[in-house]
Amino acid sequence: MVQAWLMDSSEEDQRAPHHRVPPQYLTIDDLKSLGVLYWKIPVQNVDELDKLRKERGYSYEDVIECSREKLPNYDEKLKDFFREHLHSDEEIRYIVDGSGYFDVRNKKDEWIRISLEPSDLLILPAGIYHRFTLDQNNYIKARRFFVGEPVWTPINRPADEHPARKEYMTALTNEA
Numbered sequence: 001m002v003q004a005w006l007m008d009s010s011e012e013d014q015r016a017p018h019h020r021v022p023p024q025y026l027t028i029d030d031l032k033s034l035g036v037l038y039w040k041i042p043v044q045n046v047d048e049l050d051k052l053r054k055e056r057g058y059s060y061e062d063v064i065e066c067s068r069e070k071l072p073n074y075d076e077k078l079k080d081f082f083r084e085h086l087h088s089d090e091e092i093r094y095i096v097d098g099s100g101y102f103d104v105r106n107k108k109d110e111w112i113r114i115s116l117e118p119s120d121l122l123i124l125p126a127g128i129y130h131r132f133t134l135d136q137n138n139y140i141k142a143r144r145f146f147v148g149e150p151v152w153t154p155i156n157r158p159a160d161e162h163p164a165r166k167e168y169m170t171a172l173t174n175e176a
């Protein structure tokens, strides 16, 4: 099952879990209130993933594998992934192997760490500040989806005036 928790404030080893003491877990509904969507879809359940892809119009798909051997410019890419940023579109990842952390900002601008493993599907909304890191297993393989031609460009924080950010903030405020 997916786990999400509030992070401590230590800047040490980004691949460590960074739990608070005592740990403070969040629910899938807590994530939903930030526009972050999560599904557990067992890898053999092709139909469920297909249905979701059709419903959400994900016409593009590829695979990203984060290892020194498979990812070109590995060090640079991992550094970029962990720099706080947003995108003008959703970020959709379906984990097929390995594990890793997506961190997202909550309404108080605190970091929430979301721990992902195979069969986890995570959708980050456009405009949410976030980052990604490998965990101490040092490996993840994920399917990436996109509506139309993919744009992976990160827009680094500060980006409060970016239209996607403004739209996201409006959506957050209108949410009960």
Ligand SMILES: CSCCC(=O)C(=O)O
Pocket (backbone or CB within 6 Å): 064, 066, 081, 091, 093, 100, 131, 132, 140, 141, 142
């Ligand atoms: C789990 S996918 C690797 C990270 C990534 O693709 C991203 O941060 O954009």
Ligand SMILES: [Fe+2]
Pocket (backbone or CB within 6 Å): 085, 086, 087, 091, 130, 131, 154
């Ligand atoms: Fe991103």
